[in-house]
Amino acid sequence: MNQNADGPVRLTLYVTGDAPRSCRARTNLGRALASLKLSAETAREIDLIQSPQEALRHGIFATPALLRQTGDEQPAILYGDLSNEISLQQFLNGLTSQRSTDDA
Amino acid sequence: MKASDQHPEHLVKRETGIPGLDTVTRGGLPAAGATLVMGSPGAGKTVMCLQLLAAALQRGEAGIFVSFEESTDQIRRDAASFNWADVLSGTERLAFVDARPPADADASGAFDLEGLTAALGHQAEQLGAAWIVLDGIDRLLRLQPNPHVAVDQVARLSEWCERRGIGLLLTGKIPDAGHAQPAYLEGLEFMLSTVLVLSAELVGRRLNRRFRIAKYRGTAHTTDELALLMDDDGLHLPYEDAPGGSPASASTKRAGTGIERLDRLLAGGVYRGSTTLISGQPGTSKTKLAVSFALAAARRGERVLYLSFDELADRIVRNVASVGMDLAPHIESGNLWITARDAWRWLIEEHYIEIQRMLDRHQPELLVIDPVSALLKVSNAETAYTTTERILATTRARGITTVMTSLTENDEPAAESTLSHTSTLADTWLTLDSNVYAGERNRALSIVKSRGTAHSNQVRELLLSEAGIQLADVYEYGTDVLMGTARLQKENEEQARSRHQQIERDNRRRELQREIEMARMRVRQAENEASHLEEALDNERASESEDDSAARTHTEEVRNRRDPVRSPSRPRGESDEATSERGKS
Numbered sequence: 252m253n254q255n256a257d258g259p260v261r262l263t264l265y266v267t268g269d270a271p272r273s274c275r276a277r278t279n280l281g282r283a284l285a286s287l288k289l290s291a292e293t294a295r296e297i298d299l300i301q302s303p304q305e306a307l308r309h310g311i312f313a314t315p316a317l318l319r320q321t322g323d324e325q326p327a328i329l330y331g332d333l334s335n336e337i338s339l340q341q342f343l344n345g346l347t348s349q350r351s352t353d354d355a
Numbered sequence: 356m357k358a359s360d361q362h363p364e365h366l367v368k369r370e371t372g373i374p375g376l377d378t379v380t381r382g383g384l385p386a387a388g389a390t391l392v393m394g395s396p397g398a399g400k401t402v403m404c405l406q407l408l409a410a411a412l413q414r415g416e417a418g419i420f421v422s423f424e425e426s427t428d429q430i431r432r433d434a435a436s437f438n439w440a441d442v443l444s445g446t447e448r449l450a451f452v453d454a455r456p457p458a459d460a461d462a463s464g465a466f467d468l469e470g471l472t473a474a475l476g477h478q479a480e481q482l483g484a485a486w487i488v489l490d491g492i493d494r495l496l497r498l499q500p501n502p503h504v505a506v507d508q509v510a511r512l513s514e515w516c517e518r519r520g521i522g523l524l525l526t527g528k529i530p531d532a533g534h535a536q537p538a539y540l541e542g543l544e545f546m547l548s549t550v551l552v553l554s555a556e557l558v559g560r561r562l563n564r565r566f567r568i569a570k571y572r573g574t575a576h577t578t579d580e581l582a583l584l585m586d587d588d589g590l591h592l593p594y595e596d597a598p599g600g601s602p603a604s605a606s607t608k609r610a611g612t613g614i615e616r617l618d619r620l621l622a623g624g625v626y627r628g629s630t631t632l633i634s635g636q637p638g639t640s641k642t643k644l645a646v647s648f649a650l651a652a653a654r655r656g657e658r659v660l661y662l663s664f665d666e667l668a669d670r671i672v673r674n675v676a677s678v679g680m681d682l683a684p685h686i687e688s689g690n691l692w693i694t695a696r697d698a699w700r701w702l703i704e705e706h707y708i709e710i711q712r713m714l715d716r717h718q719p720e721l722l723v724i725d726p727v728s729a730l731l732k733v734s735n736a737e738t739a740y741t742t743t744e745r746i747l748a749t750t751r752a753r754g755i756t757t758v759m760t761s762l763t764e765n766d767e768p769a770a771e772s773t774l775s776h777t778s779t780l781a782d783t784w785l786t787l788d789s790n791v792y793a794g795e796r797n798r799a800l801s802i803v804k805s806r807g808t809a810h811s812n813q814v815r816e817l818l819l820s821e822a823g824i825q826l827a828d829v830y831e832y833g834t835d836v837l838m839g840t841a842r843l844q845k846e847n848e849e850q851a852r853s854r855h856q857q858i859e860r861d862n863r864r865r866e867l868q869r870e871i872e873m874a875r876m877r878v879r880q881a882e883n884e885a886s887h888l889e890e891a892l893d894n895e896r897a898s899e900s901e902d903d904s905a906a907r908t909h910t911e912e913v914r915n916r917r918d919p920v921r922s923p924s925r926p927r928g929e930s931d932e933a934t935s936e937r938g939k940s
Contacts, residue, residue, distance in 0.1 A: 267469035275464070299470045303477035306470050312421075312454050313495055314470035317463075328457050330498055334464030342463070 260346055262294035263318040265311045268301075272332040276315035279333035283343055317342065366573040369485065369522055372410020373403065375592025379568060379577035385549055386485070389513030389523040393544070394553030398564060399583065399590050400526040401425075401433060403553065404488040406589040407524065408449060409439040417448035417482040419475060424491035427451040437589050450478050454495070462498040468508045472515050479521060487516060488524045493540055502541065510546040529554075548572040553583065561702060566592060582704040582738065593708040594745055610721070610756050613651030614644075616815070616826040617800070622808050625783050627720075628754040629806075630747055632727075632778055634761040635787030639798050640817060640824075641760040642666070644787065645723050646675045646682070647824050648758045652721040653685035660719035661693040662710065664729030668693035679823040692717055698729035703742045706730060710746055714753070722750055727759040727777060740776050747780050782806045787817065790829075790838050797838035800826060816842060 264280055266273035281291040299306045299314060306312055313330045319342065320326040329342045369386040370377050377383050384390045384407075394400040408418045422430050430451060434440045443449060452474070475487055489512070496505035509525065516523040527540055529552070544550045550570040555562055564583035568576050577595070584591040609624035618624045625631050631648070635641045642665070649659045663671060671693060672682045685691040694713065696706065714722070724746075730739040743759075750757045761777055763786075778784050784803040789796050798817040802810045815826040816838045830837040830845045837845045 265470060267467070267473060270467060270469055272465060272467050273469075279464075299473040303473040306474035307452060307478065310454060310456075312471035312474060313456070313466045313468060313498070315466060316470070325457065328460045329463050330456075330460060330466040331462040331464035331500070332466065335462075338461060338463040342461070 259322065261318075261320040262346075263320070264294045264296045265299055265306070265309075265314050265316040265318065266296060267299050267314045270314070273315045275332040275334060276317070279336075279339065280317065283333070283336070283339050287343060287346060289346070319343075368574070369416075370410070370414075371407045372413070373406055373590055373592075374588075375581075375595035376566075376590075378595040379581065379592060380571060381575050384522060384524075386522050387520045388517035388549075389509070389525055389547050390549040390551060391525050391527055391544060391547045392551045392553065393527040393529050393569075395529050395555050397562070398553035398555040399585050400553055401430070401490055402437070402585065403551075403590050404490060404524045404526065405430070405434045405443065406437070406439065408486060408488065409434075409437075409442040409589075411486055412442050412446055412448055413439075415448075416485040418486035418488065419450045419452060419478050419482065419484050420488045420490065421452040421454045421471075421475070421492075422490045423454050423456070423494045426455070427453045430490075436587070438587050439589060448482055450482060450484075452478070456495050456498065460498060462500060465500055465504050466498075468512060472512065476519070479519065484521060486522045486524065488526075490526045491528075492525060493527060496540065506540055506543050506546060509540060509543055513547060544569065563702065582702075584702070584704045584708055586705065586708070591704075591708055593704045593711070594741075606754065610648075611651045611655075612644075613647035613654075614824050614826060620802060620815070620826070621783070621805055621810055625756065625805070626807065627756050628751065629782035630750070630757045630759070630780060631783040631785065632759050632761060632781035633785045633787065634763050634778070636763045636789055639787035639789055640819060641762075641787055642671065642725055643675055643678055643680070643819065643824060644785070644800075644817070645725050645758050645760050646671065646680055649691060649721060649723050650675075650680050650682060650685070652756070653682075653688075653690045656690065657720040658717060659685070659691045659721045659723070660713055660717045661691065661723045661725065662713070663693060663695045663725050664698045665726060667695045677821070678819045679821050692719075698732045701733065703730060703733045703738050706733065707742050707745060711749065714749060714755070719755060721756045721758065723758045723760075725760045726762050728761040743777060744780060778803070783808070788814075790816075792837060792839075792841050795839040795841065797842075799829065799838065 264276060266276060277291075277296070280294055284291055284293050294317070297305050299311070309318070311318065311328070315330070315332055317329045317333060317339075318326050319329075327342065329338065333339045367386040368380070368383040370383040371380070392400050392403055404420065408420060411418050420430065425433070431440075431444065434443050454471070478484065479487065492509070496502075496508070499505040499508075512525075513523060525547075527543065548570070549572070550568075552567045552569045554565045554567075556565075557563070564585060565580050566583040567580045568578060581592050582594060584593050606627040606629075608627045609618075609622070610627050611618050611624040612621070633641050633644050642663075646661070649661050652659050661668075661671070666674070672686070675682060682691060682693070686693065692713075696709070698706070701709070710724075727743055730742060733739065747757060749755075759777065759781070781804075783805040786801050786803055788799045788801070790799050791797075798819075799814050800817045801814045802812070814829050816829050818825045818827050827838075827842070830842055830849075
């Protein structure tokens with residue numbers, strides 16, 4: 252569980268198997284999380300090929316898609332292979348690990 | 356799916372159930388693969404997709420409606436105003452999917468639609484869906500950094516559906532009626548095999564919808580831009596939904612007009628199943644004449660539909676009662692329906708579809724449209740002529756006798772485009788004129804044409820009275836036509852002149868008889884005189900003969916006295932020679 256100033260944050264990456272854009276998204280997200288000193292496991296991954304009903308449940312139809320849920324707020328979504336570092340950093344802005352926050 | 360489309364090399368179609376659309380597409384839309392439904396705002400894209408799904412559900416098929424713009428509740432509310440809305444609710448064969456991306460959704464690099472296909476594949480398999488609708492997918496795809504990638508992905512979606520034997524409907528926006536390519540996803544129309552274009556524009560402050568098949572590869576189809584209607588039944592292509600079939604065979608039976616003398620002029624009336632046009636200026640009793648046709652038919656026990664664009668039904672009933680035409684019993688008996696419609700209130704296509712429905716509902720044997728020229732008042736009147744032709748095509752096909760009135764604004768009816776067009780469609784054309792002479796306005800009726808009928812070309816005066824409508828002869832006086840009082844006066848003069856002529860003839864006849872008698876008398880007198888003269892002549896001749904004889908006798912006696920020798924008792928010794936010598940001397 253991660254959190255920011257507003258409370259706990261959940262990251263979910265929706266992918267479709269090993270589709271090229273999904274693979275790139277995994278890599279790009281892992282790199283971005285690493286830059287924030289977070290592990291790649293910080294984000295939960297849901298493969299819609301394996302669990303298509305999840306797409307219907309969460310309304311995620313474009314993949315890859317990174318969903319950021321903060322508390323009870325409406326989730327934020329960032330579509331794409333996360334190749335645009337600036338927009339990805341903005342999306343992850345303020346995200347720190349629970350431990351890092353505690354250490355501080 | 357049509358059995359005729361079972362050959363794999365042929366495009367397999369699935370009926371849409373949308374009136375007219377299956378006709379112009381020759382059987383429906385592709386049963387597998389995408390159809391792009393493009394349209395300007397409010398043109399009816401979403402309604403077309405929902406209506407197609409409703410028809411599919413009624414056939415027992417299943418479908419999925421994926422909305423990228425409106426919530427599921429909103430979609431259901433949109434559909435609720437249509438008669439088929441109930442079909443969409445309470446069924447497990449239809450799935451609504453709310454696929455709206457969050458308002459603040461963003462993109463970092465390109466994405467694909469495999470999540471969508473995964474979800475739809477799962478859903479379609481569960482339902483056995485034959486149709487998938489993706490409504491407003493451009494809202495999601497606008498997040499795609501590269502529009503070309505978005506277009507490719509839609510094309511892949513089409514292929515995905517094609518492989519699964521699912522018909523895919525994609526809606527796409529065009530900015531206005533003049534465009535034929537989507538505002539976003541530009542070029543998609545080139546990649547898909549089937550593209551429908553819906554447009555909506557204001558004409559005369561009324562929304563006019565149009566439909567066109569921009570592209571339909573692998574099948575014959577109608578390429579014209581067609582009228583599209585939306586009403587409680589959803590969308591229609593009204594002119595394409597009309598029942599086909601060949602016209603009813605030409606009847607040789609006549610239908611009386613309700614005016615005995617007019618029937619005689621038309622050799623018994625108009626042919627059943629034919630079309631009659633009654634044209635005239637305001638106040639020339641077009642309606643009353645049309646009602647006469649209707650009343651005559653109702654009295655024969657026929658079903659009559661009277662469609663009025665000018666007057667309300669109760670006004671018509673009241674007004675024609677003044678000329679002895681009582682419609683009430685026939686309305687009550689159900690033989691006569693009088694329906695009043697405001698021409699301006701609806702589009703011409705709406706009038707057309709309503710008339711078709713009324714014909715289906717009432718199954719009339721006589722249809723009256725009073726006046727057909729009112730259709731020209733509607734907002735999109737440029738198609739009024741063809742609409743009239745289509746209505747008449749229906750009535751001819753069904754053998755319905757049709758009477759149309761038409762308002763004439765011009766002194767010369769044939770100069771008006773309405774009439775010049777409509778009259779060519781009519782088998783019988785009656786014109787009503789106002790004739791003003793000597794301070795009176797009177798009505799004149801003439802038969803301009805009546806196909807297949809030896810009819811009089813004489814103008815007749817139309818007389819209205821409590822006894823009904825009658826025709827009377829008119830008199831030409833120089834360049835004028837005499838009617839009304841002038842006609843009565845002329846009739847009196849004619850009668851007086853005729854009586855005078857008869858008296859003169861009688862007098863002359865008697866005079867001649869007298870002269871003949873006198874001549875004969877003179878002949879008899881002359882014959883008597885001649886007889887007397889002949890008698891006198893005979894007497895004269897007899898007298899002359901006696902006189903001559905007496906004279907000869909006398910002469911002989913004288914001679915004898917003078918010359919006794921010569922006497923037969925002459926003296927002896929006198930020779931014959933001596934006698935002869937004396938004779939010479």
